[in-house]
Amino acid sequence: xxxxxxxxxxxxxxxxxxxxVTRARKIAAxxxxxxxxxxxxxxxxxxxxxxxxxxxxLYVVDAPEFADYTAEKWxxxxxxxxxxxxxxxxxxxxxxxxxxxxxxxxxxxxxxxxEDVLELEPSAEAVVAKRYTFLNRVLETQRAAYPVVVTTKxxxxxxxxxxxxxxxxxxxxxxxxxxxxVKVLEKIxxxxxxxxxxxxxxxxxxxxxxxxxxxxxxxxxxxxxLGGAVGATRAVVDAGWRPYAEQVGQTxxxxxxNLYIALxxxxxxxxxxGMNKSKVVVAVNKDPDAPIFKESDYGIVGDVHQVxxxxxxxxxxxxx
Amino acid sequence: xxxxxxxxxxxxxxxxxxxxGGRIDLSGATMILDQMDEYAVEEAIQLKExxxxxxxxxxxxxERTKEAIRTALAMGADRAVFVxxxxxxxxxxxxxxxxxxxAEEAPTAVFTGGQQADWDSYALGPAVxxxxxxxxxxxxxxxxxLGEDRAKAKxxxxxGAQVVEVALPAVFTTQQGLNEPRYPTLPGIMKxxxxxxxxxxxxxxxxxxxxxEILGQTIVQIERKQKILxxxxxxxxxxxxxxxxxxxxxxxx
Numbered sequence: 001x002x003x004x005x006x007x008x009x010x011x012x013x014x015x016x017x018x019x020x021v022t023r024a025r026k027i028a029a030x031x032x033x034x035x036x037x038x039x040x041x042x043x044x045x046x047x048x049x050x051x052x053x054x055x056x057x058l059y060v061v062d063a064p065e066f067a068d069y070t071a072e073k074w075x076x077x078x079x080x081x082x083x084x085x086x087x088x089x090x091x092x093x094x095x096x097x098x099x100x101x102x103x104x105x106x107x108x109x110x111x112x113x114x115e116d117v118l119e120l121e122p123s124a125e126a127v128v129a130k131r132y133t134f135l136n137r138v139l140e141t142q143r144a145a146y147p148v149v150v151t152t153k154x155x156x157x158x159x160x161x162x163x164x165x166x167x168x169x170x171x172x173x174x175x176x177x178x179x180x181x182v183k184v185l186e187k188i189x190x191x192x193x194x195x196x197x198x199x200x201x202x203x204x205x206x207x208x209x210x211x212x213x214x215x216x217x218x219x220x221x222x223x224x225x226l227g228g229a230v231g232a233t234r235a236v237v238d239a240g241w242r243p244y245a246e247q248v249g250q251t252x253x254x255x256x257x258n259l260y261i262a263l264x265x266x267x268x269x270x271x272x273x274g275m276n277k278s279k280v281v282v283a284v285n286k287d288p289d290a291p292i293f294k295e296s297d298y299g300i301v302g303d304v305h306q307v308x309x310x311x312x313x314x315x316x317x318x319x320x
Numbered sequence: 321x322x323x324x325x326x327x328x329x330x331x332x333x334x335x336x337x338x339x340x341g342g343r344i345d346l347s348g349a350t351m352i353l354d355q356m357d358e359y360a361v362e363e364a365i366q367l368k369e370x371x372x373x374x375x376x377x378x379x380x381x382x383e384r385t386k387e388a389i390r391t392a393l394a395m396g397a398d399r400a401v402f403v404x405x406x407x408x409x410x411x412x413x414x415x416x417x418x419x420x421x422x423a424e425e426a427p428t429a430v431f432t433g434g435q436q437a438d439w440d441s442y443a444l445g446p447a448v449x450x451x452x453x454x455x456x457x458x459x460x461x462x463x464x465x466l467g468e469d470r471a472k473a474k475x476x477x478x479x480g481a482q483v484v485e486v487a488l489p490a491v492f493t494t495q496q497g498l499n500e501p502r503y504p505t506l507p508g509i510m511k512x513x514x515x516x517x518x519x520x521x522x523x524x525x526x527x528x529x530x531x532x533e534i535l536g537q538t539i540v541q542i543e544r545k546q547k548i549l550x551x552x553x554x555x556x557x558x559x560x561x562x563x564x565x566x567x568x569x570x571x572x573x
Binding site: 007068069070071072075095096097098099100101102103104106107108111112113114115116128131132133134135136137138139140141142143144178181182183184185186187188189190202226234238244250251258259268269270273276277279280281282284286288293294295296297298299300301302303306307310311313314315317318 | 331333334337344355356410411412415416434435437438439440441442443444445446447449450451453454455456457458459461472474476477478479480481482483484485486487490493495496497531532533534535536537538539540542544545546547548549550551552555556558559560562563564565566567570572573
């Protein structure tokens with residue numbers, strides 16, 4: 001079988017989980033096997049009811065000790081499910097946590113690990129996958145023979161449609177010594193945004209050129225007007241003007257919106273790694289030689305403190 | 321107590337990449353110590369400075385990797401173990417080889433960058449931990465030693481973060497925010513030349529091939545229109561024209 005880990009929000013599968021289902025179905029078709037799903041957590045009744053619609057069999061690991069994520073527990077759950085399903089491939093979304101426990105799992109299964117996969121072509125013997133490397137600057141084609149562990153890059157695959165009622169099977173996972181070595185002391189919730197940065201159709205990012213934390217009020221205003229999210233560069237986060245959760249770039253988030261607006265951003269390669277797959281890129285910078293202009297479709301050379309208010313006015317006018 | 325930083329040498333993000341016969345050719349590129357690994361090196365050095373013991377660099381790669389090792393030694397690490405391997409590798413294969421080195425070194429804690437800037441992989445730290453049967457804490461932003469066998473760490477999750485207490489030895493992947501990596505000083509660079517780099521051929525650690533084969537590499541460049549307007553004199557006019565273009569031509573608003 002092919003096993004797919006279905007990430008959930010406590011009520012229903014997350015988009016990333018359903019994208020993973022799409023890829024799992026493709027591999028299962030090439031192997032001529034059914035798809036087994038796995039969900040993990042505590043109090044999963046509702047989420048399991050939803051998740052079973054996407055798979056032939058759903059393994060449910062539902063226990064109080066799985067209320068909090070640790071890589072070791074999730075690996076143990078996935079390994080138990082993979083053994084039960086005799087899985088030749090395990091698929092999960094390339095979320096921060098997914099990228100971590102899948103690496104443990106691949107090592108434990110002695111499987112080939114295909115990370116952050118954009119598209120894949122499975123055969124009966126192997127999976128050929130395309131993914132970005134070298135800070136998103138190279139498209140690489142990789143091949144791994146079964147067994148394989150695959151993580152799917154968010155937003156690269158369509159979310160799967162439900163297809164029936166899978167069989168639900170509770171799975172007991174005993175925690176060993178390793179799984180008890182990490183104790184969660186505290187959970188820190190990220191401030192809930194109206195639009196999540198990685199899923200927003202428009203991202204408006206401010207850089208060092210904004211000059212101050214206060215100046216981001218206008219960045220927020222433009223983002224709100226366009227139904228988008230606010231991003232920040234590393235320099236801005238380092239200066240304490242914006243939270244780390246908003247950082248776009250190699251050490252922050254990777255975004256791929258329809259429209260990316262960079263305000264007062266010079267365009268360091270580390271920043272570009274997080275946004276260079278955006279559909280349309282717009283830059284405003286006072287330095288005509290700023291590298292960001294080479295990576296932009298549209299731009300304005302000028303003082304962001306003059307241009308940004310004018311952009312806000314122009315958008316308001318357009319909406320009237 | 322012993323603190324290990326696992327490092328890699330990668331092309332400088334600013335370096336222009338070249339493609340040759342469907343593969344990336346790094347022979348002309350400026351190579352650096354992976355910036356994500358700098359946080360790992362810094363953390364190992366700080367721990368040694370605060371608690372005593374040793375900061376050890378462990379690296380895997382071709383001969384040129386020694387340059388990155390020297391940088392880490394110049395920052396203040398004490399010595400290095402270098403697993404020499406020419407040709408392709410993958411994170412899981414590398415992890416299994418490094419686990420053998422680490423089992424022998426028996427460190428208190430291991431640090432390595434959260435992502436490798438050449439592979440764009442997140443797997444090395446977790447895979448090393450798995451190969452050793454140790455826990456892993458990924459994307460660490462704060463680390464505190466609670467004694468010889470326990471540490472407290474804060475790390476990022478998909479949304480939000482977690483504070484955990486971890487039984488040592490364990491692997492921590494590092495990122496921005498954990499510390500401020502120091503620059504190598506001139507005396508540091510001079511001293512680094514005399515520090516020990518123990519070389520082990522990868523074959524001796526059982527590396528025979530790779531689990532993931534690279535079939536091809538192409539540089540991707542999205543062609544950008546680069547329609548740049550002058551907004552220095554009449555910012556309002558430029559802004560209006562820009563919004564018009566985004567609405568009518570690009571159709572994104």
